[in-house]
Amino acid sequence: MVISSGAEVSVKLVKSCERANRKMVSHVRILIVLNLLVLSGCTLFKEPVPPVKEPAVAEVRHPLERLSPSAYPAFTDDMNYEGLDKSIKMSLAYLGRVPGDRVFVFGADSYSALHMIRSMEYFQKIIQSRPSSELIREMIRKDFLVYRSSGEEASGKVLYTGYYEPIIKGSLKETHEYGCPIYSKPNDLVTINLSEFSANYPNDVLIGRYAGQRVVPYYDRKTIENREIFKKPALAWVKDPVDVFFLHIQGSGKIVLDNGRVLNVNYHVTNGHPYRSIGRLLIDQGKIPRSEISMQSIRSYLKKNPQETEDVLNYNPSYVFFKFENDGPLGSLNVPLTPGRSIAVDRKIFPQSALMYIKAQKPVLTEDGQLSKWEEFERFALNQDTGGAITGPGRADIFWGNGAYAELAAGHLQHRGEMYFMVLRP
Numbered sequence: 001m002v003i004s005s006g007a008e009v010s011v012k013l014v015k016s017c018e019r020a021n022r023k024m025v026s027h028v029r030i031l032i033v034l035n036l037l038v039l040s041g042c043t044l045f046k047e048p049v050p051p052v053k054e055p056a057v058a059e060v061r062h063p064l065e066r067l068s069p070s071a072y073p074a075f076t077d078d079m080n081y082e083g084l085d086k087s088i089k090m091s092l093a094y095l096g097r098v099p100g101d102r103v104f105v106f107g108a109d110s111y112s113a114l115h116m117i118r119s120m121e122y123f124q125k126i127i128q129s130r131p132s133s134e135l136i137r138e139m140i141r142k143d144f145l146v147y148r149s150s151g152e153e154a155s156g157k158v159l160y161t162g163y164y165e166p167i168i169k170g171s172l173k174e175t176h177e178y179g180c181p182i183y184s185k186p187n188d189l190v191t192i193n194l195s196e197f198s199a200n201y202p203n204d205v206l207i208g209r210y211a212g213q214r215v216v217p218y219y220d221r222k223t224i225e226n227r228e229i230f231k232k233p234a235l236a237w238v239k240d241p242v243d244v245f246f247l248h249i250q251g252s253g254k255i256v257l258d259n260g261r262v263l264n265v266n267y268h269v270t271n272g273h274p275y276r277s278i279g280r281l282l283i284d285q286g287k288i289p290r291s292e293i294s295m296q297s298i299r300s301y302l303k304k305n306p307q308e309t310e311d312v313l314n315y316n317p318s319y320v321f322f323k324f325e326n327d328g329p330l331g332s333l334n335v336p337l338t339p340g341r342s343i344a345v346d347r348k349i350f351p352q353s354a355l356m357y358i359k360a361q362k363p364v365l366t367e368d369g370q371l372s373k374w375e376e377f378e379r380f381a382l383n384q385d386t387g388g389a390i391t392g393p394g395r396a397d398i399f400w401g402n403g404a405y406a407e408l409a410a411g412h413l414q415h416r417g418e419m420y421f422m423v424l425r426p
Contacts, residue, residue, distance in 0.1 A: 064107030152394030207272025295411030331385030339401025
């Protein structure tokens with residue numbers, strides 16, 4: 001999974017207090033007015049008061065708009081159906097763990113988990129027969145409702161980026177060669193779900209630590225990287241701090257030990273600080289042209305300018321803590337991701353595990369593995385992950401798998417396309 005979203009503790013607490021204070025003042029004012037009314041026998045309202053004209057309510061812009069069948073996309077697919085079948089099984093595994101009456105929201109509509117399961121099983125049965133594009137298109141038009149993401153407000157498109165599973169050499173012990181830690185969740189990190197305190201905060205989660213009788217923000221990246229201040233045990237050790245940083249961005253990876261043993265490390269929790277892009281920092285500082293920014297160009301710049309590495313990486317205060325898993329990589333649904341089929345989107349506005357259809361671009365490589373060009377593609381996918389930088393209806397992240405092609409695609413993909421969600425007609 002990509003780096004998880006985290007709320008900055010101090011800001012959230014201040015906002016919560018401000019909202020509470022405003023409510024208290026409002027309640028006091030109401031009580032004063034009521035007391036005046038009782039004491040005066042309502043003489044304040046002897047003359048008729050003209051009704052206040054309410055301002056017109058703006059039309060709600062849903063992140064998903066239901067389409068008429070005539071507006072459905074072409075429903076072609078550039079991959080074989082084996083990976084799609086596997087990815088559907090993963091979503092079904094997730095749906096099998098949630099209550100059957102849980103609601104999944106598609107714009108202005110909603111469906112139960114049981115209906116989501118019926119949708120998956122129906123679609124899976126069709127693709128297991130290896131249908132032609134014409135047959136699957138006809139089936140979807142007849143039996144499925146399709147919703148289009150509203151995309152970015154300016155363009156109406158969805159900006160696609162990519163992520164992958166890095167494979168890094170490492171050790172279970174700190175050595176002269178392996179001196180950069182991959183940390184597990186610290187014991188002093190606490191997570192507070194504000195929805196358990198009030199319905200006014202349905203999606204607000206605070207991450208922090210105790211300082212006496214107070215909860216304060218957890219340490220930022222710069223503090224955690226200071227080994228004299230942050231003295232916690234590490235899961236594993238690797239050679240390069242830049243490798244650790246990009247492992248945080250990707251959210252999961254594999255650590256290959258010297259004896260050949262492979263360890264799956266997966267996202268556990270963040271420190272709660274907001275994500276800040278070091279790529280944008282280097283663009284703003286004139287270090288890398290906007291047209292050339294990529295994971296590869298950032299790596300290259302830091303390799304040539306090692307004296308800047310610490311300051312550049314610490315510009316992003318967000319930090320990810322990991323855990324070992326038997327399988328991986330795992331997305332936010334705690335199921336294995338499928339290369340090319342698993343997508344990360346904003347889980348606050350899009351239905352998790354749902355069937356998707358995406359229109360984006362993919363890289364074409366030369367024989368020696370260099371980027372040759374980009375070509376458009378369309379395929380079915382599933383919403384199985386999320387990420388700290390993936391917010392709003394105009395953002396999506398494609399999981400590419402691991403290996404050289406996956407790393408290149410994940411590092412360079414920044415193209416706009418379209419995104420759809422599908423569900424069986426009730």
